[in-house]
Amino acid sequence: MNKTLLRLTRGLWFWILAIAGVSFLTLVGTTALAEIIAGFLGSLFEPQEVLSSAGSAIRAALLVALFTFCAQMVKGLLEYKTAAKARTSMRRMIFSKVLDLDAGGIEKIGPVSAITASVDAVEQMQMYFSTYLPSLICSILAPIYLFFHLKNISMPVALLLLVVSLILLPVNNLFRCRIEEIRKGYWKSLDDMTGYYMDSLRGLTTLKLFDRDKEHSRVLGEKADVLNYNINCFMKVNFTSFLVTEAMIYAAVLFALVNSAGRIADGSMTIAQALIVLMLSYSYFSAAKELMNASHSALTAIAAAGKVEEILDTDTSRPYDPSLPKDPEQFAGIRMDHVSYGYEGRSRALQDMSLTVPKGKTVALVGLSGCGKSTTASLLMRFCDPLSGNIYIEGNDYCSMKPEELRKHIAMVPQQVNLFSGTIRENLMLADPDADDALLLEALEEAGLGSFIHSQSKGLDSDVGNAGSSLSGGQRQKMGIARALLSRAEYMIFDEATSSVDPQSEKEIWTTIGHLAETRTLIIISHRMSSVQNADCIYVLKDGMVAQHGTHETLMNEGGLYKELVVRQQAMEVAE
Structure with missing residues (x-):
């Protein structure tokens, strides 16, 4: 979570909660579909029951699948609307702030910073609102919902999956410290390269006249390499975070598989129940995986928020006090x-x-x-x-x-x-x-x-x-x-x-x-x-x-x- 990005969510919470709500309905549909399929597959060992339940199972599965498909379509539409509204809102806020700045304030932040904040930074931050925050809400609700579906079948598995799914986010956040270290360098290198590129474009005629275009091209390449290095730092942190959390997810799913196999062997769990456990075990982490897939965008958004915060926190007030003393000399x-x-x-x-x-x-x-x-x-x-x-x-x-x-x-x-x-x-x-x-x-x-x-x-x-x-x-x-x-x-x-x-x-x-x-x-x-x-x-x-x-x-x-x-x-x- 980032205070600057949360500050920018003004007017977006309805859309964020709507995406989270539709995502939850998708989970409900997926869970129902998994239970229908597991029940049908479990009945394959009893042919008479298969014949009597096949039609109803297929109809139910089709209805649930249609419901889930519609929910996914609505979710995609809401994400698009939220991203568009976020871009418009943030650019309007940044532009209004820049217009409030006087000449001294513009010189302080620099025109290049204002451009990168309103263009690149906004593009990187909008994913935080349309994808990351809804996924964050779902990653908390989904495991709790699934826990109540599995606890009557296998309490140890349900409890373990709940614990693992809830600690994934804190583990993921441990990598945030490294991001905080490199975000300033990232934005400094982006400003540096953008400013140099703009100067080169404006002065291209001069560079050609003095045959210095190749030299500028070389320097621009060096600045691009520095920016590329900083981007790779982000990618490395994100990959390491992904590797650790994926290992935790598959370890938990493996435990559910071994536990279910053992209980089938001793007769305390039916095949249908085991299939439900296995199919919903991975669903436990679907919201968490979506959150992790959006985590790189979130980390980049947090880095971008630092540049926007610098602009938004610039003091634009020009205090005046009508009670100040007059000129003692009363000069005309x-x-x-x-x-x-x-x-x-x-x-x-x-x-x-x-x-x-x-x-x-x-x-x-x-x-x-x-x-x-x-x-x-x-x-x-x-x-x-x-x-x-x-x-x-x-x-x-x-x-x-x-x-x-x-x-x-x-x-x-x-x-x-x-x-x-x-x-x-x-x-x-x-x-x-x-x-x-x-x-x-x-x-x-x-x-x-x-x-x-x-x-x-x-x-x-x-x-x-x-x-x-x-x-x-x-x-x-x-x-x-x-x-x-x-x-x-x-x-x-x-x-x-x-x-x-x-x-x-x-x-x-x-x-x-x-x-x-x-x-x-x-x-x-x-x-x-x-x-x-x-x-x-x-x-x-x-x-x-x-x-x-x-x-x-x-x-x-x-x-x-x-x-x-x-x-x-x-x-x-x-x-x-």
Whole structure:
């Protein structure tokens, strides 16, 4: 039994108990058929009795066989329905949890883990509900039912078979310890191989260009070998468990055979009774054998549940407290006050950071890669919360507002704008589901896509392709700007919004940003120093701290890191 899997059975117990009930009816039919056949075979030594009972025995056997067949068909249908319902329920639960995660939570669990949990893990766990749990229930009920059928014929045999059948499961569970040891390694190797495979597919063109595809193929083979080794570990444990329990079953059946033969010899048991004992002895363990056949799936499901549990137990709550103190300075804009932040397992990304973004102004963040620019943007969007210090927006503490309420005031255009398959209209209405065509066209015009949208025969209903593949890089970024505009946020963050577009598109986007600076408060993160020279204030970050701040002219006169970055970029542009 596994607490995570039991937690996921919500809404499935009716189906699980239905499968167990139909399986029990199948056992009842099988038992009745065995008694009919045993009685008929035992009467073969009395020809007169055979002639009188043959017809009724055949009719009874056919009816019982038909009943058992129908029960098996219903059981198969219930198992299919249960598996389908389990897959749907679990994927909905995992997907809902992933959607509840903010950007920081997604980074923590990793997109590959989310994929393997919702695809591979669910496929492996659904057998636990459709097969293992019903078999577990039957493996307890069946021996008790059969005990009462055999105890009046042979109490020693009935008692021994009952004891053996009930201890099979505890014996099987002894092998669980080994499974617990290897499950983490199994899922780690699966994540590792899946992630490497996905990276190889995404970068296949690059690998071909540099003739590194064979090397990646070799590494992928090694990772597959590690995964194969871990799978074989599961198989070995399952085989050993199967070997031990099968030995116990056949030893018990052998005892029943020897005991029945001895009692027939001394005349204390009829042949018909002996046949019933032998036929039902193996039936004692039919549910247990079915359980053992499902045990590998159960062990794999338990291993898979560990990965799902990691996702489901991720804290998605974003606490807020409206009673938190106001900004003592009552600053009209955004203020970061001695903020520090660090990612798990890494050094501090920000250390005692303080900066201000006056309302109606343009503020730029620059610095070398890894200096904390994007982390600052994540904190400002409240994708994560500071470890220490405070962030205020127009006098209110960030943590006094719900994230969704805060994001009505501040929007971000990231380095890579994500578009979804569908139309331009559908992608824009993510920001405002109630926006009419006039608002959508106005946002596109303001984002610099006015001429583009008017050139499309279907206008707003033009398809953007798979993840925006029918648009250029610059058009995708402008779509991100238009979507941010539709949110009507007073503050907008541009996080390297032009780093992946061509020079012409970059020029157009900066022109658009320049126009937006007239009506909105902008926070610009850029590696191109020439694009931030007109900012009202430039913050130069170094090692997670503010190294310099001021206007372009002030910082150039001051020298230091800012001037060094500007001179270095000018030299690169001349060289180009």
